[in-house]
Amino acid sequence: MTTVICVTNQKGGVGKTTTAINVAYYLAKAGKKTLVVDFDPQGNATSGIGLDKEELGPTMTEVIKGEKRLAQVVQSTGHKNLFIAPALPQLANAEVELAQAEHRFSRLKAAIDEIKGYDYIIIDSPPSLSLLTINGLIAARYVLLPVQAEFYALEGLGQLLETMKLVRKRMNPTLDLLGVLPTMVDGRTSLSNQVLAEIAKHFPAKVFKDAIPRNVRLAEAPSHGAPIGAYDRFSRGARAYKAVSKEIIERVGV
Numbered sequence: 484m485t486t487v488i489c490v491t492n493q494k495g496g497v498g499k500t501t502t503a504i505n506v507a508y509y510l511a512k513a514g515k516k517t518l519v520v521d522f523d524p525q526g527n528a529t530s531g532i533g534l535d536k537e538e539l540g541p542t543m544t545e546v547i548k549g550e551k552r553l554a555q556v557v558q559s560t561g562h563k564n565l566f567i568a569p570a571l572p573q574l575a576n577a578e579v580e581l582a583q584a585e586h587r588f589s590r591l592k593a594a595i596d597e598i599k600g601y602d603y604i605i606i607d608s609p610p611s612l613s614l615l616t617i618n619g620l621i622a623a624r625y626v627l628l629p630v631q632a633e634f635y636a637l638e639g640l641g642q643l644l645e646t647m648k649l650v651r652k653r654m655n656p657t658l659d660l661l662g663v664l665p666t667m668v669d670g671r672t673s674l675s676n677q678v679l680a681e682i683a684k685h686f687p688a689k690v691f692k693d694a695i696p697r698n699v700r701l702a703e704a705p706s707h708g709a710p711i712g713a714y715d716r717f718s719r720g721a722r723a724y725k726a727v728s729k730e731i732i733e734r735v736g737v
């Protein structure tokens with residue numbers, strides 16, 4: 484059985500892509516065949532995992548337009564068990580065209596439903612509650628919500644939770660919040676600790692045991708086209724993402 488997880492938060496720069504790449508890497512490392520679906524036109528997951536954007540064949544744009552099947556755009560990453568369906572900026576145009584199209588909310592679900600053989604599919608979403616994000620929420624069993632440990636962390640999350648509720652009611656009744664992952668935590672500041680406490684209060688029993696620290700190695704890794712586990716596996720960021728991936732496997736129970 485394939486477990487589909489949508490990494491989402493409509494804010495930009497909170498660690499969605501970093502989380503998608505590195506969680507996927509450690510799931511793969513744990514022996515789970517894992518596919519990252521880059522569903523953000525910025526294509527950060529595509530380049531961050533090591534693909535050259537100049538040398539891509541068909542991408543998620545063609546999948547969403549119905550011109551290719553998901554399996555036809557999947558590329559290997561050079562890491563065992565880890566695959567990616569890449570994205571390019573044209574995905575934004577495809578989204579505009581999709582706005583008028585039939586079955587516009589369930590294009591990604593249809594594409595994912597017909598692909599076989601993966602233990603995990605991790606969807607990286609754009610920083611908005613757009614049609615692409617809704618497609619991600621409809622295709623997924625779980626939402627993984629990265630929250631940056633900063634003052635405005637919880638602002639806007641109400642809207643995301645409302646959207647999840649609506650999606651659950653109308654299209655995807657089993658959609659569930661897998662967990663809330665505090666990111667870029669600076670344990671030395673009282674602000675970070677205060678925000679952590681606030682996140683825990685808002686999402687009782689949903690916060691992952693290991694938060695992701697602010698760690699410069701995590702910020703450097705994408706420019707080397709490498710998940711943190713391949714770039715510096717002894718860094719604090721690497722250890723944190725490894726622990727979170729382990730907890731994800733426990734929570735999903737597969």
Ligand SMILES: Nc1ncnc2c1ncn2[C@@H]1O[C@H](COP(=O)(O)OP(=O)(O)O)[C@@H](O)[C@H]1O
Pocket residue numbers: 494495496497498499500501502527610666667668695696697698699701702703705720
């Ligand atoms: N834990 C972290 N420590 C330091 N830098 C981080 C961390 N997580 C993400 N970053 C950096 O912060 C920026 C935003 O992260 P990213 O994962 O791209 O966010 P999003 O996908 O939500 O826009 C990137 O430059 C990334 O390398």
Ligand SMILES: [Mg+2]
Pocket residue numbers: 499500501523527608
């Ligand atoms: Mg991103």
